[in-house]
Amino acid sequence: MSKEKEFEINKNKDFSKWYLKVLRKAEIIDDRFPAKGMYVYSWYGLDLIKKCISILELLLKVHKHKEERYPTLIPYSVFMKEKKFFEGFQGEAYLVTKTLKKELDEPLILRPTSETAMYYMWSMWIRSYAQLPLKIFQTVNIFRCESKMTRPLLRLREVIFFNEAHTAHATKEEAEEQIKEAIEIYRKFFDDLLIPYLIIKTPKWDTFAGALYNYDFLTVLPDGKTLELGSVINLGQNFGKAFDIKFQDKDGKKKYVWQTCYGIAERVVGALISIHGDNKGLRLPFEIAPIQIVIIPILKKDEEKEILNYCENIKNKLSKFRVLLDESERTPGEKFNIWELKGVPIRIEIGLREVKNNEITISRRDIKERIKLKINELERVEEIGKEITKNLKKEAKKWFEGRIKYAENLEELKKNIKEGFVKIPFCSIDENGKKCAEKLKEICEIVGTLYPEENKPINKKCLVCGKEAKVYVYACRSY
Ligand SMILES: [Zn+2]
Incomplete structure (x- = not known):
């Protein structure tokens, strides 16, 4: 196999292998660290992740969230204050009980999420309705002892970039409005990342520990398994009561947030x-x-200097973008492969011909297209960049739509579940429905109902029990 073909792996045929290889080769993640579910974030991956997360951080700030930092270790007595939450994290939260030498006075929890750390403090801060709403976020690492198979970026024991936002409000209605705002923030964020998604309201039996209800953003990966991208959770007053977060309202009465x-x-x-x-x-x-x-300079002996000067000149003219001039010793072919692997959207090739004609040759990463531009047409580069984004978005949308199927019987469900989501008529999303969901456990998971709500099924029967279907739910196999 020639060196130039070294990377090629069929993504759709062997996604798992493709994924691990692309992460390592493109310097996103090194997965050889000797602790399960913990990885090294290489320079290129770190840069990419930070760019993505900063889009969300900016959106949160625009929507009046303030950024703070809370400690990584939470006293056990604080972590256990909300009973359901505490039970929900039994299997996943790490407990620190000692140093190498001696037992600690009080054991500490390595945060799996920061509700308890934040709300403990909020109970000291919040006194009056005038301080509400309080909207705080932080991007920090969290720890969860995943029992399932871990996978870089997707399923981790140490999450390095957990962006969690928390809010407190005077009324139930204001909290519900906040849920809507959060959904809009995430919509915008995933649209900016060109990631297609469904917003699903999770059934009662699958709600976040200590919450009233939650919405999950879900997408599909090339192997047909679905991935939870984020969730938006209405906590009601459960934590307010557990942490005694009270404020004096306009009417003079003390109320829980x-x-x-x-x-x-x-x-x-x-x-x-x-x-x-x-x-x-x-x-x-x-x-x-x-x-x-x-x-990428295509150097010819004796003309090297002229070509490199021209490259520098082009680089300066494009300085409002993140431009790299690859002057390394590698051959042009090797450079093409490396930067294609890293997904750089636009490649500019400059050889003697380009210098003589006062032009550049552009290759798009998304499609096979080469474009010649005169040096006075460089403003076209931005347009081309935008076209690449638009094209990726269009491709992803089309692909995603093909991953949402429908089934009215078990046979169809079994067949379609390999593709991604399957919409099915279902009896209910309360306790009765839970029994039906459990019967499907071997085949798939019932993730919930679509948001905004869909029309109810008419004259359809629950795919499992055969009773009248009251809702459509989405089934999938998840990560
Ligand atoms: Zn049923």
């Missing part, structure tokens, strides 16, 4: 890589790519 929280993590970047990548490696949206344009 109403709360919401929502979070995403670097797995959204795992989704971005998986959905847009191809057999040559990553393909990145122009706006997000750590390097947007790479200039």
